[in-house]
Amino acid sequence: MTPAKRRSHPNPEPANLPWWRGAAIYQIYPRSFCDANGDGVGDLPGITARLDHVAALGVDAIWVSPFFTSPMRDFGYDVANYCDVDPIFGTLADFDRMVARAHELGLKVTIDQVYAHTSDQHPWFEESRQSRDNPRADWYVWADPQEDGSPPSNWQSVFGGPAWTWDARRCQYYLHNFLSSQPQINAHNPAVQDALLGVMKFWLDRGVDGFRIDALNFLMHDPALRNNPPAPHDGRRRTRPFDYQLKIYNQSHPGIVGFIERLRGLCNEYGAVFTVAEVGGDLAETEMKEFTAGDDRLNSAYGFDFLYADRLTPQLVADTQAKWPDTPGMGWPSWAFENHDAPRALSRWCAPQDVPAFARMKAMLLASLRGNIIVYQGEELGLTQVDIPFELIQDPEAIANWPLTLSRDGARTPLPWQAQSEQGGFTTGEPWLPLGEDNHARAVDLQDADPASLLNLTRALLALRKENAALRTGDFTVLHAAGDVLAFRRCAEGSRVTGVFNMGHRTAPWPAAASPAGRVLHAVNGAAPGTLPPFSALLIEE
Template identity: 75%
Template sequence: MNKTEALHADHDTKNAVPWWRGAAIYQIYPRSFCDSNGDGIGDLPGITSRLEHVARLGVDAIWVSPFFTSPMRDFGYDVADYCGVDPIFGTLEDFDAMVARAHELGLNVTIDQVYAHTSDLHPWFQESRQDRTNGKADWYVWADPKPDGSPPSNWQSVFGGPAWTWDARRRQYYLHNFLSSQPQVNAHNPEVQEALLGVMRFWLDRGVDGFRLDALNFLMHDPTMRDNPPAPDDGRRKTRPFDFQLKIYNQSHPDIIGFIQRVRELCDEYGAVFTVAEVGGDLAETEMKAFTAGEQHLNSAYGFDFLYADRLTPKFVEQAVSKWTDAPGIGWPSWAFENHDAPRALSRWCAPEHRDAFGRLKAMLFASLRGNIIVYQGEELGLTQVDIPFEQLQDPEAIANWPLTLSRDGARTPMPWIVQSGEGGFTVGVPWLPVGEDNLGRAVDRQEADADSLLNLTTALLRMRRDHPALRLGTFEVLHADECLLVIRRIYGQQSIAGVFNLSSSSVALLQGLLRDGNQLASVNGANGEQLPPFGALLIEERI
C-alpha cells in the first residue's frame, strides 16, 4: 500500500480522510499470538499465518508490540537493537513478509517504538558506561552522587525502588524509570534525537504505516535533578514507592514537544503515517492534548482511562469521552478497553455469570466511541484474565511487587485458535504461559462456527463502524447518563446514529423523547425501542 494513497473516502462528502482517523486497530502481542516453530513463543511467521483472521474482523490496521532484539527482561520493551528482529521472533525478512501480507489484506502496519530507554545491553549504553569521555558518554542520564554517596535525587522507578543505579566504571549513577536494566536515554542530546529519528526512518523505509510511541512522557527529565514532592493522600492504595511521589521532575519535560514536532515532520515526508503517544501518569490529560494539538504534533494519544477502571458506568464513559471535543486544535483520541499491561476488561467489569451478555454490550459501546479504537488480541473472543500462580510468573513488575500488583501475565496468555487442541492451536510445544481453561473454550474455530458468538458480533459491529461515517468520524454527544443508562448520539453530515446502553444487570425502560424516529441498526441482549433487558444495547439510525 502506498502511504500517500492510504486514505478512505468520506461516504457523504467524498473528501479524503486519513486512513487512521476513526480507525479500528488490532493490537498483536507477538509472544502470545501464534507460534510457528514449536518453541512455545509466538513469532512473526505465526502472525503472518493468522492475519486473515484479523482482516476478517474489519479492522484498518494492526499494532505489533515489540519484536526487536532484546534480552527480554521486560519482554521486548528493553531494546538492544532498534533495527533488528530478535531471533525468537524471526528475521527482518520475516518482518518484511508480514508487512507485505498485511498490505495484501488491506491492513496498515503500526509498530511500537520505545525511545525513552534501551536495554543495558544496547551498544549505545555499553559504550556510554565505559568512561565519561567516550563518544556516547552523554547519550544516557548520568549524575554524580550526593556528598554522602546517595543517589542524586529521590526519584523512584515504576517497577519499585530508586530510579538510580550505581556504575563503578564511571563512578556515577544512571537513571532508569523502569527496570535497572532499562537505562534512560538522554533525549535532550541532539545526537540522540538524530539517532532515534534514524531508527524511525529505517522502519518507514521497510513499509511501516504508523508508530505507537511507548512511555513518551518519560522521554526527557529535569536536568537540575530536583527532588519530586510527596503525593497527597487521595485515597488510592499505594503499592510501590513510585506511588508516593508526584512525578514532576523525572518525566514530562516541556522540551519533549520539540522532539514530537521533529517526529511529525519526518512522518509527513512519508505521507499518511499514523503516530500515537502512550501517555500515563498524574498529568496524562494535559500531556496528551499538548502532544497532539494542531497539525505539527502527533496524530493521536493513547490514554489509560478505561484500562485500569474497576467499573464501567455511564458517568465514567461520559467523563472520559468528554475530555476530547471536536473543537479546533484539540487532538484525536485513541481508546482501549484492554491491552498487554492491563487486566482483561471482562474480569474487571462484571461478575462471571454476566460475562457473555456484558461482552456483547461492551463490544457495541466500543464500536460507538469517537476516536480510534484499539482491539487487543483475544478481546473479540471475550478472553478473561488467567490466574497465573507465583511460580509461573514471568512479569518482572508482578514478581517484584507480589502479591499487591496484579500480574500483567494474566492478560498476555496465548491466543486460543483451536478448541480441540490442548494448547489452543497456539503452539505444538509448551507455551510460555498457560492458555487458561476458560479461554480455551472461547477459541476462534468454535466462535467462527457459532452465528451468535461474540467474535461474529464484533466483526459485524466493526464493519458497521467502517460503513457509517457517523460512527467513525462523527461528533459525540451524551444525551443521558445515570447509574444504569447511557444514551449517546453521533452525527456526521446528514447521518445521525443514536446508541442506547444499559450498563446494569437490571432491566431499564428507555426514556421517551430522547431519540428521533429511525431504523434499528443493531441490538444485543434483547434490547428494543421500549425496553432494555440487563446489559441490553441498541444502535438506531435516526431520521434528520
C-alpha cells in the same frame, strides 16, 4: 471466515480524511498470538499465517508490540537493537513478509517504538558506561552522587525502588524509570534525537504505516535533577514508592514537544503515517492534548481511562468523551478497553456469570466511541483474565511486588485458535504461559462456526462502524448518563445515530432524552426501542 453481512446504508466520509481517523486497530502481542516454530513463543511467521483472521474482523490496521532484539527482561520493552528482530520472533525477512501480507489484505502496519529507554545491553549504553568522555558518554542520564554518596535525587522507579543505579565504571549513577536494566535515554542531546529519528526512518523504509510511541512522557527529565514533591494522600492504597510522589521532574519535560515536532516532520515526508502517543500518569490528559495539538505534532494519544477502571459506568464514558470535543485545535483520541499491561476488561467489569452478555454490550460500546478504537487480541473472543500461579509468572513487575501487584501475564496468555487442540492451536510445544481452561473453550474455530458468537458480532459491529460516518468520525453528544443507562448521539454530515446502553444487570427504563424513533442498526441482549433488558444496547439511525 467471511465478514458478517452489513446492516446499514453506507454513509461515506469525505475523501480527504486520512486512513487512521476513526480507524479500528488490532493489537498483536507477538509472544502470544501464534507460534509457527513450536518453541512455545509466538513469532512473526505465526502472525503472518493468521492475518486472515485479523482482516476478516474488518479492522483497518494492526499494531504489533515489540519484536526487537532484546534480553526480554521486560519482554521487548528493553530494546538492545532498534533495527533488528529478536531471533525468538524471527528475522527481518520475516518482518518484511508480514508487512507484505498485511498490505495484501488491506491492513496498515503500526509498530511500537520505545524511545525513553533502552536495554543495558544496547551498544549505545555499553559504550556510554565505559567512561565520562567517550562519544556516547552523555547519551544516557548520568549524575554524580550527593556528598553522602546517596542518589542524585529522590526519584523512584515505576517497578519499585530508587530510579538510580550506581555504576562503578564511571563512579556515577544512571537513571532508569523502570527496571535497572532499562537505562534512561538522554533525549535532550540532539545527537540522540537524530539517532532515534534514524530508527524511525529505518522502519518507514520497510513499509511501516504508523507508530505507537511507548512511555513518551518519560522521554525527557529535568536536567537540574530537582526532587519530586510528595503526592497528597487521596485515600488510595499505595503499593510502590513511585506512588508517593508527584512525578514532576523525572518526566514530562517541556522539551518533549520539540522532539515530537521533529518526529512528525519525518513522518510527513512519507505521507499518511499514523503516530499515537502512550501517555499515562498524573498529567496524562494535559500531556495527551499537548502532544497532539496542531498539525505539526502527533496524530493521536492513547488514553488509560478505561484500561484500569474497576467499573464500566455511563459517567465514565461521558467523562472520557467530553475530554475530547470536536473543536478546532483539539487532538484526536485513541481508546482501548484492554491491552498487554491491563487486566482483561471482562474480569474487571462484570461477574463471571454475566460475561457472555456483558461482552456483547461492551463490544458495541467500543465500536461506538469517537476516536480510534483498539481491539486487543482475544477481545473479539471474550477472553478473561487467567490466574497465573506464582511459579509460572514471567512479569518482572509482578514478581518484584508480589502479591500486591496483579500479574500482567493474565492478559498476555496465548490466543486459542482450535478448541480440540491440546495447546489451542497456538503451538505444538509447551506455551510460555498457560492458555487458561475457560479461554481455551472460546477458541476461534468454535466462534467462527457460530453465527451468534461474539466473534461474528464483533465483525458485524466493525463493519457497521466502517461504513457509517457518524460512528467512525462524527461528533459525540451525551443525552443521558445516570444510573446504569447511557444515551448519546453521533452526528456527521448525512448521518445521525443514537446509542442507548444499559450497563446494569437489571432491566432499566428508556431515557426520555433519547428518541426511540428510527431504524435499528444493531441491538444486543434483547434491546429494542423503548426496552432495555440487562446489559442490552442498541444503535438507531435517525
